[in-house]
Amino acid sequence: MSPVSTPVISAAGLTKKFGDLAAVDGIDFDVPPGEAFGLLGPNGAGKSTTMRMIGAVSTRTGGDLTVLGLDPDGYGPEIRSQLGVVPQEDNLDTELRVRDNLIVYGRYFGIDRRTCARRADELLEFAQLEDKARSKVDDLSGGMKRRLTIARALINEPRILMLDEPTTGLDPQARHVLWDRLFRLKERGTTLVLTTHYMDEAEQLCDRLVVVDHGRIMAEGSPASLIREHSSREVVELRFGSDRNADAAARLEGTADRVEVLPDRVLLYTADGEALLERVAHLGLRPTTSLVRRSSLEDVFLRLTGRSLIE
Amino acid sequence: MTTTTEPMSLAAIDAAQRPRRFGALYVAEHQIRQMRAYAWTIVVAGVGSPLVYLVGIGLGLATYLDQQVSDGPAGSVSYVWFVAPALLATAAVSVATEEFTYTVMAGFKWRRIFLGMNASPVSPEQICSGVVLAVLARMVFTTLAYYLIILAFGAVGHPWAGFLMPLVGMLAGTAFGLPLLAYSASITEDKGQFAVVQRFVFTPLFLFSGTFYPLATLPVWLQWIGWISPLWHASEVGRTLSYGSSGSGWPTWAHLAVLVAMSAAGWLMARRTFVGRLRG
Incomplete structure (x- = not known):
């Protein structure tokens, strides 16, 4: 030893x-x-x-x-x-x-x-x-x-x-x-x-x-x-407004590895965020804001527990 | 216990030796350092309060009393002689009401310094002991100063025997203070409990413990307050030390036994409460 x-x-x-x-x-x-x-x-x-x-x-x-x-x-x-x-x-x-x-x-x-x-x-x-x-x-x-x-x-x-x-x-x-x-x-x-x-x-x-x-x-x-183990490389965050997030998420199903709906935004997990944004535009969806970022531990936590770290 | 040869374990065992032995003293050192912040209050209260009482009672109240208050072996005893031992014990008890209430609340809740100590090698029992030691140190000062002042006022029969009075006073302080410490340590929310203790426990004891007149003056149904009061027991022992007899009929050892028993019970409860509070 x-x-x-x-x-x-x-x-x-x-x-x-x-x-x-x-x-x-x-x-x-x-x-x-x-x-x-x-x-x-x-x-x-x-x-x-x-x-x-x-x-x-x-x-x-x-x-x-x-x-x-x-x-x-x-x-x-x-x-x-x-x-x-x-x-x-x-x-x-x-x-x-x-x-x-x-x-x-x-x-x-x-x-x-x-x-x-x-x-x-x-x-x-x-x-x-x-x-x-x-x-x-x-x-x-x-x-x-x-x-x-x-x-x-x-x-x-x-x-x-x-x-x-x-x-x-x-x-x-x-x-x-x-x-x-x-x-x-x-x-x-x-x-x-x-x-x-x-x-x-x-x-x-x-x-x-x-x-x-x-x-x-x-x-x-x-x-x-x-x-690496629990999330994708990149995340696309889209905001459609709180009453339209769920509808938009339903239409986005299948475009990314995983789709998460939060009260204020929709998260799309994917290897290539920019490419996914283009597909979103092709679907005719118009988010009020969009953001591509790297996956973080927050995403890991969301994946593992279904909840946000800070509520 | 397991034996270990792991170097990091051995280093830990070595480092804990001094705190295991002297932890209570480290806590007392810290508490006494804190008292420096209000050292002036301690000195003024310690010296000023006996001066005020003795001047007020000796020059004022005593001159109105025709009836003799007590008898010593050498005949009638002056009123100031009668009152002085009780005032000294009261001084020790009032230090206890101050230190075993707000200081404890500050330690657990307001400033949480006991929680800081608790993360160090010292144990909850040592924290409790250290707090008590520091208060005893303050009581030594207060009761000794009190004694020297009543001595200067000529309010003691036997000055040498009277030098034990500070010790008896401190015993009254612990008999009242340690149960109070146990209570204070159990309080998680300050809802003015200490003001209640001051008004409805300390003040009645002060007035009904044979402090200003012999306990036997009171109707029998009120005398029990004296019997459970550390102040009465300490005053009676103090009077015996000063002029040889207290007149209560209780032997001195019985008074001392009550004081020791109350202190010991309070001590055990306080330690237990500290452990319960700091180890969850």
Whole structure:
């Protein structure tokens, strides 16, 4: 057995029930060290519950789970000592200043104050917050708070960084700054585990992902392979107006590999979008707008579940 | 438990040693750092409130009292001597009503900092202990300051025995505060419960616990409030420390036993509530 291939996280039949409801319903996956692994799915799919079980703050009700070769049931503090956790909702201490947030948090890992202070300065630089060291947390923008939360999660030099919906609620520019920072961590070899319901985020950051819905894994693979396997190369989006989409779709049946009707548009899956647009024109259909694009994870999700990711 | 030779597992086991041992202290360190934000309030309340009470009661109320309030072994006891131990215990209890309510709500809900701690190696039990330790630290300051001030006012019979009064006061603080901590930790939505605790629990206890007059003055059907009140038990022990006798007829150990039992029950409930809330 080569040490490189030993997974840092291994789940088999992992289940979490709340009463009769199975929030996580028997999922299997392995995460090798250094991978950026994503859980993609809509709200309520069981992503956060899975993250909490990996993070050793929620006990599983069935199946097997090891993190760094240890069972969270008996080794919670040991596992948590090696994780960095970026929660969905920030829980920074707003009574403390920016730099003190990092130092205080480092203490929970038993790191001495001097080391905490040194790492805090390095991490503030990494998070591009050097000039905010003495600021109050409440004076930071949403994107800065997220970066501070990520810096805080790195204070113990974790083997695995867990991010739950890292960019939800951020504006596009703040998202890109954050992605850039996460990309750097990835390059340094940090294992990333993240949940998201944004397909562009999953495509940007994940080496491999699982698509989760109703507590089950629907598909697994790299973003490119998932798209190849579950969608066509291109997609044509046509809008005929909400009351005419269904009629138009009926007439378009057979022109593409697959036709999907959404409330606001019709999606045609095909290898060659431009050629298909010409055939649409020949049929005498006049969409108000038309667009040819590459297939995305959104299309994969729609194919697998019959629903949109963001509703 | 399984044995492992996997290097990453061994590294984790090694890294968790200090948090497993000292986690509660790290939490306390954080909480005390936070108190700096309102350190001024702590100092003003800690020093100002005894000054105001002692001046008001000693120079005002006491001069109107003709009837003697209590007897020590050496004869009649001045009113300020009678009241001082009760005021000291009240100070510790009021620290508890402040810290074991809003601070806990902030930790679980308003600022969610307990959730942040929870993701680190420290356990829910350690978070609970750390919160309590920090409050005890504040109580040490408040009760000691109180004692030194009543000492300066000459309101203590035996100054050396009286130095145990802060400890007894803190025990009243935990007997009242730890059950309150358990309750606060169970609240998921703030609907003004803490104002209710303040008005309908703390204030009646303050007034009906033999704080300003011997409990026996009240009709029997009201005296039970004193029996279940940490304030009464601590005041009686404080009086015994100060001038040798409280006059209640209860032995000192019985008062202490009630305080210890309430603290212990509250402590167990609080820990359990923290675990339930942070581990789902």
